[in-house]
Amino acid sequence: MATEDSFSPPPQRPLMGPESLNKPQTHKAKICMWKYLDVHSMDLINAAKTTDTLKSLLAELLALQDFESNPRSAILLDLYFYTIQFSREQGFNREQTSAFFSIVKDVHETCVETPLPNVEECYNYFTELIFCHSIRRPPFSIDLFDQDHLVLITDYMINTYFRHFKLYKYAFTPQVRLDISLTYIGMPEPEPKDEEAAAESAGLSPVPEEAELTPVQEESPTAALREYIATQLNQELAQLRLSVEERLKTTEEQFAAKLVQLEKGPSARKGSTRGRKK
Structure with missing residues (x-):
């Protein structure tokens, strides 16, 4: 996210409970050159000379054709577009551009894999990916970027992606909802209602006139607790x-x-x- 104008408000986020949360994970850096953009894709990108042509090409290559109606796709398209623009400004070749693009995409996917805070894990993963492509130690790493490239790439990622880290997480991760239920020791647990009682409480079945005139007061398992609390408060x-x-x-x-x-x-x-x- 390089500019504030490129950000569009995301749609309403879905809710998720704590039972389905993914904890922040530690990822191992691997060589990712040609992972998302192969040689043919890089040739097409280098041939795109205008902004509209490049955005249309990236949308087609990365399955983001709905960027005009989907705010998340529009955010991703801006992220990838400015990644290519930065690579062009720094004079990266095809291998360097493809590797840097893969690094940005992998860091973003690590960011949005969980709604929990994981900025430290993402930054550590980013630094490992950078060093994995700057030290010659086959087959574990290659010397694709030199020291000056490391400084430029790190400054770019800190000033763009990590500065807007929370915005990316807000746009691409579901909203967490926490429901708390209290269980009192010595109190009987409420029995689940059957389908007929649930339908009657929801107003799906007609209520007899006698029931309306003389409503039945159901004994709640927490009635004794409420009475005790009320007595103590009165005292x-x-x-x-x-x-x-x-x-x-x-x-x-x-x-x-x-x-x-x-x-x-x-x-x-x-x-x-x-x-x-x-």
């Missing part, structure tokens, strides 16, 4: 009310005593002054 509130009343009474008595002293003060001073004059 605490009663004690708190008594404590507040006592404090108010004490404050009123102190305030009344101060008023009496203030009322007696001036008369006492006047009496003492008259006595002195006599």
